[in-house]
Each structure stands twice: as structure tokens, then as C-alpha cells.
Amino acid sequence: MLREIRTAAELLNWRKVGMRVGACPLCGRTGFIKLDDYEMAVRCLKCRASAATLSFVSVLNALLPDLSRRHVYELSSRGPLVGYLRRHAGKLTLSEYFDDVPPGQYKGEVQCQDVQQLTYPDDCFDVCTSTEVFEHVPHDLEGFREMHRVLKPGGLLLFTVPMAGAEKTVERARLVEGRVEHLLPPEYHGDRIRGxxxxxxxxxxxxxILDRLVAAGFSRRRLVRGEDVTGWGFDRQVVVARK
Ligand SMILES: [Zn+2]
Structure with a gap:
């Protein structure tokens, strides 16, 4: 144990480490910790939300301060954002994508959904949310169309994807007849289920990306800059679209 702590301490660059008190959009008065200069290394000490989630929820709060009468659909099943939605949404539907479970079926308590072909009826949610999902969806336009279909008229889609400030989307890979074809060297990200x-x-x-939302049928769409909640500059652009 002592050796593990020592190794962890050696891995830290102490010049990058910081601590601050502040207000967390998910859990209120808290402290924030920064273990390194990237957003996943910046967290709320109480609810453990990362800088990306903090920024996302700041936008969610500003646009929808009261979720208690809304049916929210979130494209994941665990983590600080799900905890926040459990506490605040009037009704909450959660799902994950498992490649070994048919959409609509359950793995344990978690329903499997493929965002490209949801099993939900039309017009059933007030709000759909996701963080860092659509960059992993082979046919994202189909996913956006499905989000539009399951939202009630006037419903809101809010999500984040990694965006480095470029104007044009760069396709890195595509799915052709069920097989992945790489157009650029493969880039992999982690998630809560698969590591x-x-x-x-x-x-x-x-x-x-806003043009894709228009193509999917959304009437209004924009990028909203989230708050720099921690003061360390890890604010994010949140994509917001209205049906
Ligand atoms: Zn918090």
C-alpha cells in the first residue's frame, strides 16, 4: 500500500496540482482538485464530476433550471451526471450500448440501446442528454435522427463531443458492410463500461456538427459555452438543439 502511494505520488507533477473551493453545479458547495492539466484530471471532490461534466451541467442548469416535471433520457447508466439526473429529473430513462445484447433487452438492470435504432416510440422524452458518445457512433446522422424522433415537439437535445475548435468534421473511420475501415490512424477513447x-x-x-443536426430535422441548434466552473479553464462547448 505504501509503495502504491509512493508510486502515485511520483507520477504526480506537483506544479500541476491544485485545490480550490467553489460551487459545483451538480452538488453545491465543494472543493475542486486538479491532478494534471487535462479535464479528466479535474474533479469535484464531493460528487467526483469531471471538468467536462461540470461544464455540461452548468449549461443544463441554465437552460432547464427545473427538471422535476421533465422526462430525461440519458445515453449512459452511471457516473456523476446520472447521479445528478436521478436526484433532479421527474422521470429518468437510462441506457448503454452493449454489442452482445439486442437493443431493448437488459443486461442486469441496464437496458441496451443503439442510438442509431432506438426501440422507444416517437415523442416520448422532454430532454435527451449525452456526453462523449456521438463520436463513437458509426452513422451519427441516424443517431441524431433518432434523438429527434424520440423527443417531444419542443424537446431539447444537449450533448458534448470532443471539439478542438476546427470548423470541419474529420471522418477517421467508417463502417462498410459491418466492417470498420480506417481512413486515419485509429483513435480510441475510454468509457465507464469498457475501460x-x-x-x-x-x-x-x-x-x-450543427449542419448535421439541421439535416436530422432539428429546427434550432447552437453551441453554448459552458461555465469555467473550477476557474482552471476547462469550460466546454455544449451542443444544444430543439425539436
Ligand atoms: Zn460536485
Whole structure:
């Protein structure tokens, strides 16, 4: 144990480490910790939300301060954002994508859904949310169309994807007859179910992601800059679209 602590301490670059008190959009008065200069290394000490989630929820709170009468659909099943939605949403539907479970079926308590072909009826949710999902969806336009279909008229889609500030989306891979074809060297990201560096990133989005939402049928769409909650500068752009 002592050796593990020593190794962890050696891995830390102490010049990058920081601690601050502040207000967490998910859990209120808290402290924030920064273990390194990237957003996943910046967390709320109480609810453990990362800088990306903190910024996302700041936008969610600003646009929808009261979720108590809304039916929210979130494209994941665990983590600080799910905890927050459990506490605040009037009704909450959660799902995960498992490649070994048919959409609509359950793995344990968690329902499997493929965002490209959801099993939900039309017009059933007030709000759909996701963080860092669509860059992993082979046919993202089909996913956006499905989000539009399951939202009630006037419903809101809010999500984040990694965006480095480019205008044009760069396709990195595509699915052809069920097989992945790499157009660029493969890029993998981690997730809560499969672990680190386990999920292929199909594209790096640019701000032209808004055109895809128009193509999917959304009437209004924009990028909203989230709050720099921690003061360390890890604010994110949140994609917001209204049906
Ligand atoms: Zn918190």
C-alpha cells in the first residue's frame, strides 16, 4: 500500500496540482482538485464530476433550471451526471450500448440501446442528454435522427463531443458492410463500461456538427459555452438543439 502511494505520488507533477473551493453545479458547495492539466484530471471532490461534466451541467442548469416535471433520457447508466439526473429529473430513462445484447433487452438492470435504432416510440422524452458518445457512433446522422424522433415537439437535445475548435468534421473511420475501415490512424477513447482506450472514435467533430443536426430535422441548434466552473479553464462547448 505504501509503495502504491509512493508510486502515485511520483507520477504526480506537483506544479500541476491544485485545490480550490467553489460551487459545483451538480452538488453545491465543494472543493475542486486538479491532478494534471487535462479535464479528466479535474474533479469535484464531493460528487467526483469531471471538468467536462461540470461544464455540461452548468449549461443544463441554465437552460432547464427545473427538471422535476421533465422526462430525461440519458445515453449512459452511471457516473456523476446520472447521479445528478436521478436526484433532479421527474422521470429518468437510462441506457448503454452493449454489442452482445439486442437493443431493448437488459443486461442486469441496464437496458441496451443503439442510438442509431432506438426501440422507444416517437415523442416520448422532454430532454435527451449525452456526453462523449456521438463520436463513437458509426452513422451519427441516424443517431441524431433518432434523438429527434424520440423527443417531444419542443424537446431539447444537449450533448458534448470532443471539439478542438476546427470548423470541419474529420471522418477517421467508417463502417462498410459491418466492417470498420480506417481512413486515419485509429483513435480510441475510454468509457465507464469498457475501460480506458477501448472505444473507437469515428470522427473529430468541427463546428459544422450543427449542419448535421439541421439535416436530422432539428429546427434550432447552437453551441453554448459552458461555465469555467473550477476557474482552471476547462469550460466546454455544449451542443444544444430543439425539436
Ligand atoms: Zn460536485
Amino acid at each position: 480506458s482506450a477501448a472505444v473507437l472514435c469515428f470522427r473529430n467533430y468541427g463546428t459544422d
